Amino acid sequence: MSSDDQLSLNIHTGACSTARRKPLSGQERWLLKKQKAEKRKLGSEVSAETTSFKHKKTDAMASPSKTTPTPTTPREAPPTKTPKKQKKREGGGQGRGDKRGREAGEKTGHEGGFIKTSSLFNHNPDIPDLDRPVVSEVKEKVFTSDSFSNLDLHPHLVATLDKVLGVSTMTSVQKQTIPALMSGRDAVVRSQTGSGKTLSYGVPIVQSLQAVQPKIKRADGPLALILVPTRELAQQSFQVFQNLVKPFTWIVPGVLMGGEKRKAEKARLRKGINILVSTPGRLVDHINHTLNMVFSSVQWLVLDEADRILDMGFEKDLTVILNSLNSTGPARQNVLLSATLTQDLTRLADLCLKDPVSIQVSDPASSEVATSTSSSTQPASQSESFSVPEALKQHVVLVPSKLRLVCLASFIMDKCKFSQGNKMIVFMASCEAVEFLLTLFKSVLCGPSAKHKPLNLLRLHGNMKQEERTEVYEEFSASKSGILLCTDVAARGLDLPQVTWIVQYNPPVSTAEYVHRVGRTARIGAKGNSLLFLTPAETAYIDELANHKISLSEMKLYDILYTLMQDDAYKGRGKYHSKTSSSALQQEVRERATVLQTEFENVVHADKETVQAAKKALQSFLRSYTAYPTALKHIFHIRSLHLGHAAKSFGLRDAPQSLSNATGPGAKRGGKHNKLEDKAEMKLKMKMREASLLTSEFSSGLDGLNLQNTEKKTKEAVSFGTGPTEQRGDQLDIMDSLNRD
Numbered sequence: 180m181s182s183d184d185q186l187s188l189n190i191h192t193g194a195c196s197t198a199r200r201k202p203l204s205g206q207e208r209w210l211l212k213k214q215k216a217e218k219r220k221l222g223s224e225v226s227a228e229t230t231s232f233k234h235k236k237t238d239a240m241a242s243p244s245k246t247t248p249t250p251t252t253p254r255e256a257p258p259t260k261t262p263k264k265q266k267k268r269e270g271g272g273q274g275r276g277d278k279r280g281r282e283a284g285e286k287t288g289h290e291g292g293f294i295k296t297s298s299l300f301n302h303n304p305d306i307p308d309l310d311r312p313v314v315s316e317v318k319e320k321v322f323t324s325d326s327f328s329n330l331d332l333h334p335h336l337v338a339t340l341d342k343v344l345g346v347s348t349m350t351s352v353q354k355q356t357i358p359a360l361m362s363g364r365d366a367v368v369r370s371q372t373g374s375g376k377t378l379s380y381g382v383p384i385v386q387s388l389q390a391v392q393p394k395i396k397r398a399d400g401p402l403a404l405i406l407v408p409t410r411e412l413a414q415q416s417f418q419v420f421q422n423l424v425k426p427f428t429w430i431v432p433g434v435l436m437g438g439e440k441r442k443a444e445k446a447r448l449r450k451g452i453n454i455l456v457s458t459p460g461r462l463v464d465h466i467n468h469t470l471n472m473v474f475s476s477v478q479w480l481v482l483d484e485a486d487r488i489l490d491m492g493f494e495k496d497l498t499v500i501l502n503s504l505n506s507t508g509p510a511r512q513n514v515l516l517s518a519t520l521t522q523d524l525t526r527l528a529d530l531c532l533k534d535p536v537s538i539q540v541s542d543p544a545s546s547e548v549a550t551s552t553s554s555s556t557q558p559a560s561q562s563e564s565f566s567v568p569e570a571l572k573q574h575v576v577l578v579p580s581k582l583r584l585v586c587l588a589s590f591i592m593d594k595c596k597f598s599q600g601n602k603m604i605v606f607m608a609s610c611e612a613v614e615f616l617l618t619l620f621k622s623v624l625c626g627p628s629a630k631h632k633p634l635n636l637l638r639l640h641g642n643m644k645q646e647e648r649t650e651v652y653e654e655f656s657a658s659k660s661g662i663l664l665c666t667d668v669a670a671r672g673l674d675l676p677q678v679t680w681i682v683q684y685n686p687p688v689s690t691a692e693y694v695h696r697v698g699r700t701a702r703i704g705a706k707g708n709s710l711l712f713l714t715p716a717e718t719a720y721i722d723e724l725a726n727h728k729i730s731l732s733e734m735k736l737y738d739i740l741y742t743l744m745q746d747d748a749y750k751g752r753g754k755y756h757s758k759t760s761s762s763a764l765q766q767e768v769r770e771r772a773t774v775l776q777t778e779f780e781n782v783v784h785a786d787k788e789t790v791q792a793a794k795k796a797l798q799s800f801l802r803s804y805t806a807y808p809t810a811l812k813h814i815f816h817i818r819s820l821h822l823g824h825a826a827k828s829f830g831l832r833d834a835p836q837s838l839s840n841a842t843g844p845g846a847k848r849g850g851k852h853n854k855l856e857d858k859a860e861m862k863l864k865m866k867m868r869e870a871s872l873l874t875s876e877f878s879s880g881l882d883g884l885n886l887q888n889t890e891k892k893t894k895e896a897v898s899f900g901t902g903p904t905e906q907r908g909d910q911l912d913i914m915d916s917l918n919r920d
């Protein structure tokens with residue numbers, strides 16, 4: 180155990196202090212929880228003073244790094260251990276103590292319960308002062324004043340848009356895209372998240388299909404094929420089509436997606452589906468195994484979230500689908516859409532689409548619809564600049580690893596327990612982390628409270644059963660408040676109403692993913708907020724985002740932790756009262772954060788299973804850290820992580836033995852590398868290398884360097900044109916083993 184972690188804050192633990200030396204039965208645990216809840220209730224009723232603290236917040240608390248030095252971080256206070264005398268003094272305070280008491284005798288032998296707590300505020304890296312880079316953000320106008328009725332649409336379609344979907348005026352992307360598609364052109368469309376891209380292809384598809392004479396029949400099979408990267412998005416797009424075809428009852432929309440029963444899907448395919456929405460993997464499955472999968476009538480192909488679908492994980496599936504379409508189908512219109520289509524993808528589209536229109540709402544030049552994709556004349560930096568909604572307020576908080584867990588918990592309580600009307604999505608790096616933190620937060624943060632509504636915590640990730648995924652998606656979609664912990668499975672395309680906060684607890688692997696994650700809020704002109712968690716060592720990521728024209732403002736760690744002053748359940752020594760100095764207030768905030776962290780750790784260490792779950796979550800976090808692309812390795816490198824500190828952010832008291840060897844220069848176990856992680860990293864690196872080789876082959880026809888040798892191959896691999904093409908072969912098998920939802 181590290182000396183850092185052995186420091187003790189002595190808090191009197193009360194009557195329960197010796198009650199839990201041996202593991203408790205479920206019923207005993209429940210009883211203790213109940214007692215604790217009672218205490219909390221009492222605390223919050225008794226202490227009226229804390230409710231007014233927020234108003235009395237001092238400047239020192241608001242911006243500790245810019246004011247009087249405080250003993251918060253090493254820069255603010257040298258990393259000295261708490262003097263013994265002080266420790267003793269701290270021991271006189273009151274604490275919550277029931278669980279903590281169990282440790283009293285074990286750790287220190289003090290009678291009456293000195294407990295071991297985390298030393299959260301020592302030996303942390305400095306939090307640097309941020310020089311916010313100057314960024315001129317890319318602006319997009321969401322709405323126009325033009326009505327759908329100005330377009331040459333079937334009157335029933337206009338009425339359905341108005342009455343069923345509640346839309347009458349077009350957004351900018353719709354105004355530009357719908358006429359272009361109705362004129363028969365292929366299109367590449369980029370506009371910000373939540374700007375109405377679904378209707379910009381949905382409306383022209385339905386308009387064209389309802390006009391087909393003689394009327395289309397179910398037996399004609401798919402006439403439009405819409406590919407989307409996730410199941411939830413498939414459901415959502417399918418619902419939009421269900422609404423749009425309401426007046427045209429002879430047109431049948433359908434959805435295929437992983438996790439559903441194949442047999443039922445086969446039966447529906449046999450009956451006939453005219454507008455088919457699918458995830459690529461499930462469609463390939465049906466292409467390979469379903470006799471009724473006939474593509475001979477397909478007139479429309481849409482790749483929604485095209486950059487995601489065209490990227491490595493989906494490439495093989497897409498190749499199979501395109502080859503299948505090209506071998507049988509007539510000429511068709513192709514549409515690629517995303518909020519983050521990069522220059523490279525646009526150029527790939529140049530090769531594969533037939534004379535496509537390029538629509539970029541943020542580009543003033545494209546307000547006149549361009550008739551060619553000559554966007555390669557734009558400077559490269561411009562092509563990588565993404566537009567985010569104007570009403571989105573983006574924040575970043577710099578948090579040392581050890582404090583991440585209490586910081587997230589405080590933030591959640593601030594927005595969803597102590598304030599009302601917030602609905603939050605928290606993005607995390609892995610399914611295991613989502614599962615683990617859900618259980619931990621439910622156990623520690625969701626206890627009954629007299630004053631506050633219980634937190635409504637949900638989770639969504641790729642390892643859940645489909646029925647549960649659907650249930651959660653629908654529940655969160657319908658609720659006015661709540662917190663959804665999730666992986667990137669929820670990052671793309673989901674239109675979840677009234678989300679007010681997006682938290683990125685783990686930074687995304689690319690700027691594009693950043694844009695999609697924050698795009699789950701501030702949709703269609705609404706207001707929204709986002710918060711990105713970075714450790715001090717990851718500060719350079721702010722510049723990385725600025726290079727893509729994304730600007731963040733800083734939120735101070737102490738401002739977030741200050742939330743704990745609103746709940747006396749986390750009371751420290753109890754010596755603080757509103758008239759004492761600001762440094763006493765800061766000390767109280769630190770103590771409360773320590774109480775909360777200690778409670779997390781006690782819950783984690785209460786039994787072997789929770790410790791195992793925490794280790795698994797930690798391990799998955801470490802693994803995810805190796806997955807950042809080479810271009811970001813200077814910011815996110817596994818070797819710069821401190822294993823012990825990272826462990827704390829999963830409620831573990833120490834770096835686990837099984838991952839015990841150091842993972843970075845700051846680690847404390849003799850500087851040896853963690854073999855497990857090294858192995859995982861090596862494996863991943865090999866995969867990435869192979870993948871990048873394949874990608875470079877895939878894209879080499881685009882950069883003009885190896886044009887002669889590879890252009891043919893590239894065209895064959897992903898050709899959106901008509902006519903049969905050769906199978907690309909099995910080179911892309913490696914992609915299967917890369918993660919995807």
Ligand SMILES: Nc1ncnc2c1ncn2[C@@H]1O[C@H](COP(=O)(O)OP(=O)(O)OP(=O)(O)O)[C@@H](O)[C@H]1O
Nearest residue numbers: 346348349350372373374375376377518672674703
């Ligand atoms: N013309 C319109 N007027 C008002 N609301 C609209 C209009 N068009 C679409 N919407 C609504 O805007 C929301 C966002 O639309 P949509 O999901 O298509 O956005 P998107 O651009 O595809 O977002 P993302 O890039 O995140 O996938 C939906 O709730 C949709 O009903």
